[in-house]
Amino acid sequence: MADPAADLEFESLTPTHWAAIGLAAVTAAVHLLLGLSFLPHWMGGAFLVATAGFLLGIWLVLADRRRRLVYLVGIPFTGAQIVLWYVVNEPTGIADVTVAGAVDKVAQTLLIVALVVLLARGEREP
Template identity: 55%
Template structure:
């Protein structure tokens, strides 16, 4: 049986969980808005990725692996967004700023957690 393991979470873990949750909610809202197209599906896939990562951390399931996978997963979204802005496909609005700030913060948290050994 899977159970929560919040006793082992530090403040840094909770910051990472909050940042991932912000990005998950933003991607969920945008995903639903852009369905049924590929853009909407890609946002929902990102939502699932953030939710699974949060869940894994909360139940202490291979946290270090999730930190390691979370860095390129999250950083890649920042890069893809930047490319789409440059190409004129996307724009830097208030929601995007909140999301990208959360993602940059999340990458930083994950890197610190990795360096600390999980």
């Protein structure tokens, strides 16, 4: 049986990579929990699709597959999550933001920053 970890490449990962991976994992976990709680409503499915997108991005970076493209796609993908949250929730003040929403939006904002840094550094394009 093949070892899935054998396909992963950790040596080239910088602290910025690890920060981005951690932030993507946080937002994936939030989306997974929200997705499961919203099922069978269509929003549950939308949250699960977002979860899959963040997990795919993590795997692609860990597997050293087209990292620069992952950064390029990850920035608008994550930014769209923030915009969609705002459009759906229409918060008018801090009282309208849940703990999960705050954790998720902070993680996503920092993830965008990390992706921009990785992209600007030109790190790991095979």
